[in-house]
Each structure stands twice: as C-alpha cells, then as structure tokens.
Amino acid sequence: QVQLQQWGAGLLKPSETLSLTCDVYGGSFSGYYWSWIRQSPGKGLEWIAEINHSGGTNYNPSLKSRVTMSVDTSKNQFSLKLSSVTAADTAVYYCVGYGSGRPYDFWGQGTLVTVSS
C-alpha cells in the first residue's frame, strides 16, 4: 500500500516561496501520477499541479506563473514550490497519488501553510 508523508514550512511571510516535499513509501513510484492540491475555507479543494513519473507536468492555469513541481525518482519524492505567496495562499496543502484515469487514491496527511506578515 502506498503511503505519503509530506513536510515543509508552515508559516510564511508575503512574497516568500512556499516549499513542500512529499515522500512516497510502498508501491511503485513510477507507476503513478502525483499531484498537489490545497483546501481553504474560501476556495474548497483546488488542484494545483500534476507530475508523472517521466517528469511531465500540468499546472492549474490560475497558478501556473508561480508554480514549479518536480520529482526525484531516486528518492521516491516529489516537491512543490509556489512563489510570491500572499494571504490568499493560506490553506492546507495535500500531496496525492493516483493511477492513470483514476481518482485520488492516496493522500498525504496535509500541511497547514499560513501566510502572514
């Protein structure tokens, strides 16, 4: 069974860069797609970015200019960077994993990221 363990800074100042990493345990890292999503009271559950085992990426158009997602297959981990954060980026961020054409099968525990001066 695949398990996801995510980590990263939880308190940022406006204009800083959010950085989160998700470690993947169990299963086949190369057999799945990986994404970051976030959850806030105002916007609900919002998809941010997706990456496949080959490193091909897709980004939410509304965040694309600020988002970078990368994968390190040697460490079975993937990462998210979101630049120039504002209070609107305050949310719980989740890493998720899924098969091709599948819903989100696996979830990280979530990281509350707060942007405040």
Add this chain to the structure above:
Amino acid sequence: DIVMTQSPDSLAVSLGERATINCKSSQSVLYSSNNKNYLAWYQQRPGQPPKLLIYWASTRESGVPDRFSGSGSGTDFTLTISSLQAEDVAVYYCQQYYSSYTFGQGTKLEIK
C-alpha cells in the same frame, strides 16, 4: 473547467436513517468508449484528508461499508448512506476526473 455542484450544503439525519447527497456536473463525465462515469465520492472527517469512498460513480473502494452506495450517470449523481452511523458524521465531496480534476463544494452531514 467542469463545475461540480452538490446539494444540499448541509444535512442532518437521525441515526439509522437514510442520508442522500446529490452532485451535478456542468457537463457529462461519462466516457463513451468504456461507458464509465469518471465520478468519485470522498469522506472527510475533521483534521483528516479526504478518503476515497466510491469511484466510477458506483464502485465502492475496498474496505468501505456497504451502507455507502453511489448511483447516477452523465451529469447527475447521488451518494446514499442507507443507515446512518455516528462515525459517518463528516463532509462529503464529489469529484470528477473526466477532464482534469474538480471537486464539489462539499456537504456537511450531521446527526439530527
């Protein structure tokens, strides 16, 4: 983007009674080549990530109690809990995975 709209926003049901949550998509999520609806349901308890309950609109994930069932096709879907238990108190979300991934706004289920 496909917009998912759930109803109601909140619901209070007595223990042992039936709970029904509806989800409507702004366009069909039925893929004609395999006749599958790309629609999932999740349960989220406080402080936890969402948990996958149902996929392909009506297939229960392994380990999910059979009091949970999903139905519908095309643009209209329903999650039914046949006999509400105390541990079912949660927020429920529908999600389409036909074109990218989008969620409904959630339905909060409480005990009456």
